[in-house]
Amino acid sequence: MFAALPLVLPFPDISPDIFRLSIGGFEIAPKWYxxxxxxxxxxxxxxxRWLVMRPRFWRNGKLPMTKGQVEDVMTWVTLGIVLGGRLGYVAFYQPGYYLQNPGEILAVWQGGMSFHGGALGVALAVGIYAWRKGISVPAIVDIAALVAPLGIGLGRVANFVNAELWGRPSELPWAVIFPGGAAQACANVGEFCARHPSQLYEAILEGLILLIVLWIVALRGGLKVPGLIFGLFLVGYGAARTFVEHFRVADAQYITPDNPLGHVVGTPEFGLTMGQLLSLPMVAVGLLVLLIARRARPA
Structure with missing residues (x-):
């Protein structure tokens, strides 16, 4: 079946649904996403919770918050992820559509979430919570940065399972033949169109590798330097996302016959995608945070 592209991979036989169950005429189908x-x-x-129970990781052995406060702040984080992610998608990727259809702005079940919006939402949520409870803002954002790559990595794997946010056409041995007419709409590639599994690139770089690096730094005393982990997260995620955008297909609304790569800044040949335009400021802010953290580091 795949003789036209012998060195690429077929999409695995996996459903976006974890399982399907019909009860009394109602169908239950929880999603991997x-x-x-x-x-x-x-x-x-x-x-x-594990981190805030271990004084040895913190400056002067002083814990930044209690286990109960961790549970409270996770409620705020959840709201920040959902509301920030959705509103970020509306503002960054589809403002014109949602201005004309405001009733669909909160229709998260229809799809459409932005990592950058979710990150801003979480930052605002934990900042408000820290201010209200008198908790050190650098400490709470360091904790948030340490745990964020887990969710990012799982989310990108779910994007792969959903066969969405795929990459540009490729003939590499690990390129994947994603299902669907849109994924197969490649010119001059033969019978089948294989693409970079850019979701998995992101899962590895923004999820697994970033998680490992941040935890190595944290367990070697990084949490004793307020802001260090947060700065490393911003630089690491921003750099990884900027890199992967070279292999990922831009959102459909930015792609035209004259702008096939979907650049929003620059020229069709040399420019930035929306993902890069939002990620590069993260790198700049992260470097500034690292500089401040270094200067504040105890001798």
Whole structure:
């Protein structure tokens, strides 16, 4: 069946639904994408609880918050992810459409979430919570940065399972033949169109590798330098996302016959996608945070 592209991979036989169950005429079909959010938040909560129970990781052995406060702040984080992610998608990727259809802005079940919007939402939520409770803002954002790559990685794996946000056409041995007419709409590639599995690139770089690096730094005393982990997260995620955008297909609304790569700044040949335009400021802010953290580091 795939003789036209012998060195690429067929899409695995996996459904976006974890399972389907019909009860009394109602169908229950939980999604892997929803599970990624749930397990990401649950895993983040468990890691944060573990951190705040160990004084040796913190400056002068002073814990930044209690276990109860970790549980409280996770509620705020969840709201920040959902509301920020949705509103970020509306503002960054589809403002014109939602201005004409405001009733669909909160229709998250229709799809459409932005990581950058979710990150801003979380930052605002934890900032408000820290201010209200008198908790150190650098400490709470360091904890948030340490646990965030878990949810990011799981979310990108779920994007792959959903066969969405795929990459540009490729003939590499690990390129994947994604299903659907849109994924197969490649010119001059033969019978089938294989693409970069850019979702998995992001899962590895923004999720697994970033998680490992941040935890190595944290366990070696990084949490004793307020802001260090947060700065590293901003630089790491921003750089990884900027890199992967070279292999990922831009959102459809930005792609035209004259602008096939979907650049929003620059020329059709040399420019930035929306993902890069939103990620590069993260790198700049992260470098500034690292500079401030270094200067504040105790001798």
């Amino acid at each position: 929803a599970a990624a959010y749930i397990f990401g938040i649950l895993g983040g909560w468990l890691m944060a």
